[in-house]
Amino acid sequence: MKRTNRKQLGFTLVELLVVIAIIGVMVGLLLPAVQSAREAARRMQCSNNLKQIGLALHNYHDTFLSFPKNQAWATHGGNNFGPAATNSGISWRALILPFLEQTPFYDQINFGLPVTSNVGAPSNLALARMPMSAYLCPSDPSGDVTRPGPQYLWSNWCFPHTGCPRDVPVGVTTYKGFNGHGYDIPLATSTYPHAMFDRRQGPPLKMRDVLDGTTNVIFVGEISPEWYAWSSWMSWHSPMSSHRGPNHVHRVYTRIGQRTAAQHGWLDGFTANSFHPGGCQFLMVDGSTHFVSESVNFAHYQQLVHPQDSLPLGGLEK
Numbered sequence: 001m002k003r004t005n006r007k008q009l010g011f012t013l014v015e016l017l018v019v020i021a022i023i024g025v026m027v028g029l030l031l032p033a034v035q036s037a038r039e040a041a042r043r044m045q046c047s048n049n050l051k052q053i054g055l056a057l058h059n060y061h062d063t064f065l066s067f068p069k070n071q072a073w074a075t076h077g078g079n080n081f082g083p084a085a086t087n088s089g090i091s092w093r094a095l096i097l098p099f100l101e102q103t104p105f106y107d108q109i110n111f112g113l114p115v116t117s118n119v120g121a122p123s124n125l126a127l128a129r130m131p132m133s134a135y136l137c138p139s140d141p142s143g144d145v146t147r148p149g150p151q152y153l154w155s156n157w158c159f160p161h162t163g164c165p166r167d168v169p170v171g172v173t174t175y176k177g178f179n180g181h182g183y184d185i186p187l188a189t190s191t192y193p194h195a196m197f198d199r200r201q202g203p204p205l206k207m208r209d210v211l212d213g214t215t216n217v218i219f220v221g222e223i224s225p226e227w228y229a230w231s232s233w234m235s236w237h238s239p240m241s242s243h244r245g246p247n248h249v250h251r252v253y254t255r256i257g258q259r260t261a262a263q264h265g266w267l268d269g270f271t272a273n274s275f276h277p278g279g280c281q282f283l284m285v286d287g288s289t290h291f292v293s294e295s296v297n298f299a300h301y302q303q304l305v306h307p308q309d310s311l312p313l314g315g316l317e318k
Contacts, residue, residue, distance in 0.1 A: 042138040043276050046222070047289045049134060053175060053220055054287035056099035066204040068092035070197065070236040089159025089236040090115050090124075092197070093135055093173060100134050115235045116158045116165060128170050128234040135173040135233045139275045141256065142225045145169035146232075151259045154229035159236050172225040173233035174274075175283075176240045178218060178305045183238060183267070195305050196285065197239035207285075211308045214286035216315040218304045221282045222274040224249075226256055228265030242305040244271040246280040247294040290316055 061067050070092050090111055097106035110117065110124055117124040131144035146152045146169040158164035177197030180190065184200070192202035193209065196219050210217050223240050225231035227249045230238060252268045253259060274280040279293040285307070292301070296317060303311035 039139065039277070043281070043291075046137040046139060046274075046276070046281055047291075049137065050175065050220060050281055050283040050289045051287065052100060052134065053096070054283045054289070056096040057219065058287055059099040060096050061207060066206045067196065068095040069204040070199065070239070091232075091234055091236050092177070093132075093175075094234050102132075102134070105132075109234075114158065114160060115232070116163065124234075125165070128232060129168055131171040132173070132233045135175050137174040137222055137274065137281075140174050140224050140226070141275065142172065142174075145171055146225065150229070150261050151263055151265070152225065152229055152231070154264045157230050157232055157235060157237070170232045171234065172231040174222055174224060175220050176223050176237075177220050179239035179241055180305065181302055182241055182243050193307060195239065195242070196307060199239060205307070209307060210285050212306070212310060213315070215284060215288065216304065216312070217285045217307045219283045219285045221246075221272040222276075222280045223270070224273055224275065227253055227259070227273065228269030230264075230270075238270065240270050240272060241267060242271070242302050244268055245294060245296060245298045245301055246272045246292055247274070247278075249273045284316070292316075 057067055070089075090109065094106070094109055094111075097103070097109075105127070108120075108122055109127060110120055113119055113124055115124050115128050118126075129145070133144070136144055148169070150166060153166045153170065155161075155164055155166065157166075157170075178195035179197055179199050180194035185194070187200060192198055192200055193205055196205060196210075196217065207214070221240065223231075248271055249265075249268050250273060259265065272280045272282070276291070279291055279296075281289055281291050283289050300312045300317060303309060304316060
């Protein structure tokens with residue numbers, strides 16, 4: 001009788017386990033590279049957002065011969081607030097919308113009414129509740145509207161400070177200008193301006209007021225809505241402070257969702273921070289963007305915020 005040799009088909013168990021192990025190693029090697037590439041793309045998009053904001057601010061200056069100033073009360077320093085506001089408390093981010101190709105949205109805002117007004121269709125409040133992608137860093141996991149809870153939307157998030165609704169989320173921003181090294185510092189202690197968005201009483205700044213040079217002064221920086229309760233893109237709010245260095249807040253709050261309903265994030269949450277590893281991105285007055293390390297010399301960093309202190313010599317550290 002003739003015998004036939006049958007070849008064994010398929011894999012043995014050992015061979016299958018070896019293949020699975022090899023695939024597992026390859027995935028383990030490739031996953032960090034993929035995640036790094038994705039973050040690099042998000043960081044590039046964030047930088048582009050800041051560049052577009054910079055172009056919009058410059059175009060606003062060309063049109064109105066000054067940079068925009070938040071429409072809200074100003075302070076004389078300390079707790080001396082005044083004069084009484086006669087405007088709406090709407091943010092500079094709303095003022096530059098036409099220069100971000102958002103003219104239809106801008107035309108619906110009633111700048112003569114508070115940001116929380118329900119007058120009109122759509123009303124200012126309805127518009128404030130809409131996200132604005134131009135003001136969102138894609139690396140920030142906070143979302144495009146405020147998260148539930150009073151720690152994400154404080155009772156005085158609007159202006160005037162009475163009757164600020166918190167029942168419905170509002171659209172947030174991850175980009176703010178700087179107020180200076182703190183808040184409500186007396187003018188006798190530090191003359192106006194001590195930053196490009198100094199909220200104290202004073203005129204809107206012009207290009208000529210940037211005595212330190214436009215390449216040497218920070219204009220706008222990143223700040224995550226996760227760490228403080230005044231993050232509406234359309235409302236005036238306080239500009240952020242340089243009393244702490246970049247990403248200092250990550251040493252105060254070590255995880256997302258850590259703040260309680262009683263913690264509004266003032267003051268450390270009002271400092272520059274991001275979810276980019278190692279630092280934050282900033283827009284300079286000349287329109288350029290730079291990534292600044294969280295280990296930057298602190299005194300040097302603070303000097304970059306002031307437009308008229310003749311410091312730092314040599315400008316931004318490379």
